[in-house]
Amino acid sequence: MKVLIVGSGGRESCLVWKVKQSPLVDEIYIAPGNAGTALLGRNLDIKADDLQSLLGFAKTEKVDLTVVGPEIPLVAGIVDLFEQEGLKVFGPRKDLARLEGSKVFAKELMKKYGVPTADFKVFSKASEAKDYIRKKEAPLVVKADGLAAGKGVVVCKTSDEAFAAVDLIMVEKQFGSSGEKIVIEDCLEGQEASILVFSDGETIVPLVSSQDHKRVFDSDQGPNTGGMGAYSPAPIVNKDVFDKIITEVFKPLIFGLKKEQKIFKGILYAGLMIKDNQMNVLEFNVRFGDPETQAVLPKLKTDLVEVILAIVGGRLSTVNLEWDERFCVCVVLASGGYPGSYRKGKAISGLESLRNCRDIFIFHAGTKQDSQGNFLTDGGRVLNVVGLADTIEETQAKVYKAIENISFENMHYRKDIANKALKFLAR
Ligand SMILES: Nc1ncnc2c1ncn2[C@@H]1O[C@H](COP(=O)(O)OP(=O)(O)O)[C@@H](O)[C@H]1O
Ligand SMILES: [Mg+2]
Structure with missing residues (x-):
């Protein structure tokens, strides 16, 4: 096919x-x-x-x-x-892609079906949003309703920051019509993780857990990015939490929608905040995550095309996923300056040396090839280096050793991907 x-x-x-x-x-x-x-x-x-x-x-x-x-x-x-x-x-x-396309829609559905999520209010007037901020007091999270390429959410430590976020989104209209409405929600504490499920609207088949690293620098410092790395599984999502996520998040939502004759087919991704075995949904995405996918799919032994065809055909109940039990780490190699401005067209060296490296995978992102066949950088996030091994430490060592072979001018990457998993297990 x-x-x-x-x-x-x-x-x-x-x-x-x-x-x-x-x-x-x-x-x-x-x-x-x-x-x-x-x-x-x-x-x-x-x-x-x-x-x-x-x-x-x-x-x-x-x-x-x-x-x-x-x-x-x-x-x-x-x-x-x-x-x-x-x-x-x-x-x-x-109609259901709105779960990602409208934060207002997602929050209201969560409320309707009792899915745990931060308390919130929706506003379409800046003045009313500001009145609410005065009453509620910081910390608060201000979110543009629509798509904003991951830039429409501001976590505000002070009320002044929240006022500024409202101005940015609703008055200056930084994200255009995506900011016609906003959600203001309570600020949650904890560690974030992602759970993705396959669904054909009738059956829910979860993928293994993963954790993204949004900030550009080690120890979660610096501005947010599209994601600087990921690992799977995330030990914070223990069996208890995992089961809770399925029964308290995915089942009420997907089966609730089904009762309304709305059949969710595809991948549903829940971004979660977890603390002391309690979880809350931060957001839904309706597609594979990037870079979580690069840390999850290498562990999937089942034929993905068969799974997808089963979902499209409404027979996901016939599918059983098989997983590689090993740990997986994905590290993103980025252009100097990213997530701010950066230069493109830098020659990338060392890719050939890793071509036949066992259990190491290179997934290109912002790359292009010139007429002589050289690989050049062509975006902020350039390459993903992914490895599989038995333990977290072994996987990290393997991936970071592989990265030593690759270089381009001003390449930068986080050196601490999956340290959070180690820290969590050692607590
Ligand atoms: N209620 C909240 N409490 C604390 N942090 C939050 C909250 N909502 C979002 N965040 C932080 O903001 C980030 C982006 O928010 P999210 O809802 O995932 O939107 P998007 O991915 O569309 O930008 C989250 O990954 C999380 O770090
Ligand atoms: Mg998100």
Whole structure:
């Protein structure tokens, strides 16, 4: 079969790598992809949010299955569009992609179905939001309703910071129409983790837990990024917490929606704050996480294409996932300056030396290849170096040793990915 993968980051590289292992697959197209995906399939000159061109390609080339990486096409309704044309596509329809596309929608659904989440209020007027901040007092979290590329949430230690966040989102309209409404919620303490589940609306099949590292520098210092690394499993999600997440978060939500005739098909990702075995949902995403996917899929032994086809066909109950029990660490190599401004086009060296390294995987993100075949940097997050091994320490050592082979000008990366897991276990 022919598979089209939409997106261009490390997550999509990992999806291509995993999909390619399926005996069901003959050809893979990636729109638009990166230099790494071009080694495994055919990159297309179509942007991930150009729905009409994606549809046109899928129809003419008779693509059998489309897998969507990023949130923008899902929220824009790519699934509805493809389904109307009789094409198979993996992900929720537009009405349920709102779980990620609107924080107001997600919070109100959580309230409706009793899913544990921080207390909140929704505002569409800056003046009313500020009155609330005066009454409630900091710390508070101010969130733009719509998509904001991970920049629409401000954790405010003081009321002044909260006023400024309201101004930024609602008055200066930093995120355009995404800031027409905001959520102000109580600030939670604890450690964050992610749980992703596959669902066809009837059956819920969880993936293994993982933990992202959002801040740019070691020990969670510096500004937020798209994610500087991840590991799986996250020991903070012990059996107790894991079961609780399934029964108190995913089941009420997905089965509640089903009762309303809204069938959630795809991946549902819950970002959670966990403390003393108590958890609260921070947000939902309706797609694979980046970089969590790069730390989770290498552990999946089951054919991903079979799983996806079962979801699309509404027969997920027939699927059993098998996992590699080993630990997985993903470290992101970023361009100097990221998440601020950075230069592109730096030559990357050392990739060949790792090509046949056992249980080490390189997933490209912001890369391109020049006419001589050299790999160059082409984005903020450039490469993901991923390793599998028996213990946390062994995995870290293996990944960081592999990284020593790779270099480009001003490359930077966190040296402490998965230290939190060690610290948690030693507590
Ligand atoms: N209620 C909260 N209490 C404490 N921190 C929060 C809260 N909500 C969000 N955060 C922090 O802000 C980050 C981003 O918020 P999130 O809701 O995940 O939005 P997005 O990923 O769309 O930016 C979270 O990963 C977390 O670190
Ligand atoms: Mg988030």
